[in-house]
Amino acid sequence: MNLQQRNNVQVSGTGSATLIFSHGFGCDQSMWSYLLPHFRQHFRVVAYDLVGSGRSELSAYDRIKYAALDGYARDLNELIDAFAVGPVIVVGHSVSAMIGALADRLQPGRIAAHVMVGPSPCYIDSDGYVGGFTQADIHSLLETLDSNYLGWSSTMAPVIMGAPGQPALSDELANSFCRTDPEIARQFARVTFLSDNRQDIAGLETPVLILQSTEDMIAPVAVGHYLHGVLPNSQLCMIDNIGHCPHMSAPTACSEAMDGFLAQWAHAHG
Amino acid sequence: MDSHLPSADALFERAPCGLVVTTEDGTILRSNDTFNNWLGTERATLLGRRFQELLTMGGRIFHQTHWAPLMKMQGSVAEVKLDLIHRDGQIITMLLNGVRRDDEHGVYYELALFGTQERDRYERELLNARRRAEELLSQKTLAEGALQQAQQELAAAYQSAERRAVFAEQMVAIASHDLKNPLTAIRMATQLLERSEHRERDRRLLESIASSSQRAQRMIADLLDFASARIGQGISIRRERVDLQATVEQGLGELRVAFAHASIRHLARGQGQVNLDPDRLQQMVGNLVANGVSYGDLSYPITLTTDLRADAALITVHNHGLSIPQDLLPSLFEPMTRASDRADTVRSVGLGLFIVRELSEAHGGEVSVRSCAVYGTTFSIRLPL
Numbered sequence: 001m002n003l004q005q006r007n008n009v010q011v012s013g014t015g016s017a018t019l020i021f022s023h024g025f026g027c028d029q030s031m032w033s034y035l036l037p038h039f040r041q042h043f044r045v046v047a048y049d050l051v052g053s054g055r056s057e058l059s060a061y062d063r064i065k066y067a068a069l070d071g072y073a074r075d076l077n078e079l080i081d082a083f084a085v086g087p088v089i090v091v092g093h094s095v096s097a098m099i100g101a102l103a104d105r106l107q108p109g110r111i112a113a114h115v116m117v118g119p120s121p122c123y124i125d126s127d128g129y130v131g132g133f134t135q136a137d138i139h140s141l142l143e144t145l146d147s148n149y150l151g152w153s154s155t156m157a158p159v160i161m162g163a164p165g166q167p168a169l170s171d172e173l174a175n176s177f178c179r180t181d182p183e184i185a186r187q188f189a190r191v192t193f194l195s196d197n198r199q200d201i202a203g204l205e206t207p208v209l210i211l212q213s214t215e216d217m218i219a220p221v222a223v224g225h226y227l228h229g230v231l232p233n234s235q236l237c238m239i240d241n242i243g244h245c246p247h248m249s250a251p252t253a254c255s256e257a258m259d260g261f262l263a264q265w266a267h268a269h270g
Numbered sequence: 271m272d273s274h275l276p277s278a279d280a281l282f283e284r285a286p287c288g289l290v291v292t293t294e295d296g297t298i299l300r301s302n303d304t305f306n307n308w309l310g311t312e313r314a315t316l317l318g319r320r321f322q323e324l325l326t327m328g329g330r331i332f333h334q335t336h337w338a339p340l341m342k343m344q345g346s347v348a349e350v351k352l353d354l355i356h357r358d359g360q361i362i363t364m365l366l367n368g369v370r371r372d373d374e375h376g377v378y379y380e381l382a383l384f385g386t387q388e389r390d391r392y393e394r395e396l397l398n399a400r401r402r403a404e405e406l407l408s409q410k411t412l413a414e415g416a417l418q419q420a421q422q423e424l425a426a427a428y429q430s431a432e433r434r435a436v437f438a439e440q441m442v443a444i445a446s447h448d449l450k451n452p453l454t455a456i457r458m459a460t461q462l463l464e465r466s467e468h469r470e471r472d473r474r475l476l477e478s479i480a481s482s483s484q485r486a487q488r489m490i491a492d493l494l495d496f497a498s499a500r501i502g503q504g505i506s507i508r509r510e511r512v513d514l515q516a517t518v519e520q521g522l523g524e525l526r527v528a529f530a531h532a533s534i535r536h537l538a539r540g541q542g543q544v545n546l547d548p549d550r551l552q553q554m555v556g557n558l559v560a561n562g563v564s565y566g567d568l569s570y571p572i573t574l575t576t577d578l579r580a581d582a583a584l585i586t587v588h589n590h591g592l593s594i595p596q597d598l599l600p601s602l603f604e605p606m607t608r609a610s611d612r613a614d615t616v617r618s619v620g621l622g623l624f625i626v627r628e629l630s631e632a633h634g635g636e637v638s639v640r641s642c643a644v645y646g647t648t649f650s651i652r653l654p655l
Binding site: 024025027030033094133134136140142143147148193242244245 | 393
């Protein structure tokens with residue numbers, strides 16, 4: 001299958017290193033649109049949709065392959081092989097931060113660094129670990145998803161109301177953003193929120209920049225500290241932000257933190 | 271007209287839907303009385319709280335992963351279903367429409383909420399019904415898959431059996447055909463030798479060669495018949511009008527030569543033409559006589575009777591000697607069944623009686639046997655006319 005179509009891969013920018021942007025649960029690559037323009041000047045920028053999300057090839061969704069994050073990690077490695085040039089830095093939001101770490105484990109050495117935006121290796125609390133949620137919370141989420149997807153029909157495309165003063169988005173973008181097949185969303189939610197990647201991530205030696213919102217109910221500050229503790233080459237950068245999407249609500253703070261971390265690759269080959 | 275309407279504030283407070291204004295991060299700036307009443311809270315307790323704190327945990331995650339990004343990217347959401355928590359802990363399901371306002375004072379969100387308890391219940395029923403339907407569908411799909419596999423296995427087994435049958439048929443046909451030619455050569459050479467003078471010892475050797483090759487020829491005929499009865503199209507017969515007694519007598523002549531050491535009597539009753547296959551009739555008689563010679567007490571004669579009646583021809587072959595064990599009788603006419611275990615040079619490959627039965631049935635008739643120590647063994651063929 002054509003990888004470009006499978007993952008709706010969009011390549012832009014120029015540079016001797018590649019940034020691959022991988023979105024989180026819920027939406028698609030367009031959530032990076034506040035951040036991408038900044039990096040196109042110094043990097044080759046690859047953005048894509050996870051299979052089953054956005055405008056990816058829905059027919060490529062294989063319930064067995066994507067029953068664990070490994071399936072997405074293998075996809076990411078294929079995309080790196082096909083589209084990346086030079087050193088590769090994976091910028092992953094939320095669950096994609098873990099997909100990046102798993103891809104790194106599968107092909108050690110291929111990924112030069114990670115930028116993890118609001119990462120969490122495990123959402124559910126357990127002995128001595130604070131993930132932020134109980135099992136019951138996650139089941140409450142799955143129910144919420146079910147009832148919303150039912151309301152929003154089979155291809156979830158919420159009615160767009162007029163929004164005066166809002167810069168117009170192209171229809172195409174508006175219609176694909178957050179659109180998901182309900183069956184896929186249900187499985188992806190389970191895979192995302194029920195997986196425990198603490199074993200996979202602990203001791204990963206690749207340089208990691210953690211962008212941690214000061215107030216994020218999905219990836220609480222305690223989780224950011226936990227990751228900083230188990231990742232030997234990590235930097236923890238607190239972003240003054242409320243919510244799980246600092247790259248959308250605080251894009252400047254994010255890009256400034258990333259600039260420092262990425263400097264060595266941005267200028268490596270001029 | 272406007273003067274008759276309540277003030278805009280009063281309209282806002284008493285609107286028939288919940289109205290909430292928040293900052294971009296969800297902090298509640300204002301909420302109307304309708305919304306406050308639905309949640310059982312005072313206005314003062316809501317102010318400054320975050321809207322998402324009023325949601326169930328699932329709703330909060332959904333807010334973070336879906337509708338907050340939507341509000342940011344698209345400036346609005348519509349018909350988002352959310353579970354809010356009443357002050358007494360009860361869950362109230364509401365539909366949310368929201369618009370993002372971006373003006374000189376900053377960004378704020380206007381939210382309108384509608385109660386949707388009944389519709390929600392209906393949708394949950396729909397959801398459950400769909401799940402049941404999907405479950406049934408997956409069960410059906412599984413069952414169909416299993417059925418298809420079983421059919422494929424059956425078809426494969428059938429094909430393999432068919433291949434084996436064709437192979438066996440070809441083997442028997444080829445072997446029989448290839449054996450026939452050398453046997454014919456042996457018999458012709460023997461007949462030529464018999465014409466000249468010989469010493470006694472040579473004459474007996476020639477007789478032995480002749481009878482052995484005849485027996486081998488009968489076995490080949492049996493094998494061919496067996497092959498066509500079992501794995502081919504069945505034994506075919508060619509009826510013609512013949513004299514019953516003359517046909518039997520002719521066959522008997524050959525049998526007397528072949529079984530010179532046995533005495534064979536023929537009792538004929540009734541004369542006339544019958545419509546049957548003369549070669550097959552001789553073959554049946556030959557097989558029964560050969561059987562009698564093999565297993566009977568040859569100090570007594572073998573008795574062949576042919577009885578031509580109005581509706582049928584009855585042929586019996588009787589021999590004295592040991593009776594056939596009772597437990598063997600039911601399967602006596604099956605191939606490879608023998609009435610005794612003795613390793614005798616005269617016995618055939620065990621197809622003779624099977625072929626007699628097949629030939630009787632091909633004529634629309636039947637074969638039966640009675641056997642006891644006192645009266646000996648009698649095979650009876652009844653062929654309807």
